[in-house]
Amino acid sequence: MAKEVKTNAMRILDKNKVAYEMILYECDEFIDGLHTLEKTGAPAAQSFKTLVAQGKSGEYYVFVIPVAQEVQLKLAARAVGEKSVEMIHVKDINKITGYVRGGCSPLGMKKQYKTVIQKNALDFDEIYVSGGRLGATIKLSPKDLSRVTGAVFEDLTGQNG
Numbered sequence: 001m002a003k004e005v006k007t008n009a010m011r012i013l014d015k016n017k018v019a020y021e022m023i024l025y026e027c028d029e030f031i032d033g034l035h036t037l038e039k040t041g042a043p044a045a046q047s048f049k050t051l052v053a054q055g056k057s058g059e060y061y062v063f064v065i066p067v068a069q070e071v072q073l074k075l076a077a078r079a080v081g082e083k084s085v086e087m088i089h090v091k092d093i094n095k096i097t098g099y100v101r102g103g104c105s106p107l108g109m110k111k112q113y114k115t116v117i118q119k120n121a122l123d124f125d126e127i128y129v130s131g132g133r134l135g136a137t138i139k140l141s142p143k144d145l146s147r148v149t150g151a152v153f154e155d156l157t158g159q160n161g
Contacts, residue, residue, distance in 0.1 A: 007132030008098070008108025013140065016148050020140040022131055042128040042137060044068050048121060050104045050130055052097060052113070055082035060096055062115040064106050064129065064145075069118070069157040079116045079154035105132040106149050115151035117142060122153055 006014070013020050023042070047067040053076060054060050061080045063071050077085045093101050098110040106115055106129055121127050121142035129145065131138045145151065 007105070007136060009105040009130070009132035009138060012107045012148060013138070013144075016144075018140060018144045018148060020138050020144075023128070023137040023139060024131075025135055025137070042139070046124050046126065047128045048118070050106045052088050052093065052104065053085040054088055055080060055085045057082060060088070060111075060113045061085060062106050062109070062113045062149075062151075063156050064115065064117040064121070064151070065156050066118060066120070069159055071156050072158045075154070075158060076116070076156050079152070079156060080114055099130075099132060100134065103130055103133040103136070105130040105138070106145065106151070107138075108132055112150065115149045116154050116156060117146060117151045118156045119153040121145075 010022065044067060048064045049067045051063045051065065051071055052060060053063060055077065063076050065071050073085055077083060088096060090101050093099060093104060096110070097104055099105060125141060126139050127142050127145070128137050128139050130136070146153065
């Protein structure tokens with residue numbers, strides 16, 4: 001098998017000397033985060049998806065929430081100091097982040113946007129996030145993810161945290 005190609009997310013973690021585990025799985029097309037859990041065996045409670053929204057100001061924001069939950073836009077807006085935020089269109093993900101749907105990592109986007117992680121991530125020593133491409137998941141400490149992305153922890157879902 002060919003040498004594994006590093007994603008931007010992995011390069012950033014390596015550069016910042018952050019310990020992480022890469023989990024690779026077969027994935028021809030992205031279905032949803034719950035389908036990814038079945039492939040990786042990652043616990044649902046520790047698995048987080050990366051969402052990108054745009055505020056009324058025009059700024060983009062990254063929200064990292066448990067894969068089985070939905071972001072509450074009012075809570076998300078409050079967390080970033082906006083009057084309101086709305087999710088970006090799927091067709092704009094690559095243009096804004098440099099990633100494809102299902103492979104969008106909070107690490108290594110084209111620009112470092114203000115990032116907020118659902119605060120219950122702190123309940124775990126390690127969480128799982130996208131590795132920056134389809135078929136790749138990264139397991140790492142939520143505190144390390146916060147440190148590298150400059151993220152804060154807030155309640156984004158109104159559930160467990």
